[in-house]
Amino acid sequence: MPETASRPSSSANSRPCDQISLPSAALRLKPATASSALPHRVDSRIGVGLAGGFYPAPHRYELYLAQSCPPSLRIAITLGLLGLRDSVATTLVADAARTPDAFASLRRAYEATEHHFDGPLTAPALCDRWSGRIVSNHTPAILRDLAGLLSGHTTTCPSTLCPPPLAADIEALRELLDRAVTPSAPASELVAALELLDCRLSSHAYVLGESLTAADVDVWTALTGLGRSRALGSRPRLLDYKRRLGGHPAFRHGSDLVPLIAAG
Numbered sequence: 001m002p003e004t005a006s007r008p009s010s011s012a013n014s015r016p017c018d019q020i021s022l023p024s025a026a027l028r029l030k031p032a033t034a035s036s037a038l039p040h041r042v043d044s045r046i047g048v049g050l051a052g053g054f055y056p057a058p059h060r061y062e063l064y065l066a067q068s069c070p071p072s073l074r075i076a077i078t079l080g081l082l083g084l085r086d087s088v089a090t091t092l093v094a095d096a097a098r099t100p101d102a103f104a105s106l107r108r109a110y111e112a113t114e115h116h117f118d119g120p121l122t123a124p125a126l127c128d129r130w131s132g133r134i135v136s137n138h139t140p141a142i143l144r145d146l147a148g149l150l151s152g153h154t155t156t157c158p159s160t161l162c163p164p165p166l167a168a169d170i171e172a173l174r175e176l177l178d179r180a181v182t183p184s185a186p187a188s189e190l191v192a193a194l195e196l197l198d199c200r201l202s203s204h205a206y207v208l209g210e211s212l213t214a215a216d217v218d219v220w221t222a223l224t225g226l227g228r229s230r231a232l233g234s235r236p237r238l239l240d241y242k243r244r245l246g247g248h249p250a251f252r253h254g255s256d257l258v259p260l261i262a263a264g
Helices: 070-081 100-113 139-147 164-180 187-201 214-225 236-246 249-257
Strands: 020-022 061-066 089-093 121-123 125-128 133-136
Touching: 061 070, 061 100, 061 121, 070 139, 070 214, 070 249, 089 100, 100 121, 100 125, 100 133, 133 139, 164 187, 164 214, 187 236, 214 236, 236 249
Parallel strands: 061 089
Antiparallel strands: 020 121, 061 125, 125 133
C-alpha cells in the first residue's frame, strides 16, 4: 500500500459518530451467538509498554478513518498539522459494499488483535502494519500519540498543538464540544457553548490564545458538523473563524479525506 494511501468512497447515507461501529455481519467467521467480541476500547499506546513492540517508526502505522465521522476528521486534520501525512498511512472505511478492500483490511487487523474476533469493526483505529494488530481505537489516545512520539515530540520537547500549560483547557473544551456543540445538543446548551466560544474569539485569534492548538481542531470540527445552524449564523465572529481555519491546507486536506455530512 502507498505510504499515504486513501481509499475514498461515497459519503451517501453516512452518519456522524462519536466512534462509528461498522457492521461486520457480511464477513463474520462465526455466528453472532458465539461472539467473542473485542472490548469496545483497544487502548495500547505508542512508546508505552515497549515489550509489546509499539515504538515509533516512520511508515509503521496506518490509520483507519470512518467517513462522516467527527473524530476521524479531527485525526485527519491533526496529521496535516503535524506533518505526518507522508509517514502515517490513511485508509477511509465505509462498509463492506462501498469499500470492500478497506473493510476487509480493517477486519483482518481486529482478527490479528484478538483470536476469533467476531465483533463490530470500530474506527478511527490506529494499526501497526508490522504486526497487523490494532494499537488503539480510542480517539483521545490516538491524538496524543500523533502529537507525541509519532511526530518526534517528547515531554521535554512538546508539540505546539498540545502545549502542557494548556492540556487541561484542551481537554475541558473537548468535553464541552462533545456534549453541547452537536446537532443533537439541547438548544440552550448549544447557545451557551457558542456564546463562550464567541467570547474567547473576541480577544484572541484562536480559542485558547494567539496560537493554533488542538483545541482549534476540535472547535472547527464541531462547528463544521453543525452545518447551517441558525445559532452559528447569528455569530459572524465564529463564521469568520470557521472560514479562516477552513482555508488552512491541513484543514482543507482533512475535509477532503474525511468529509462530514453536516446537519441542517
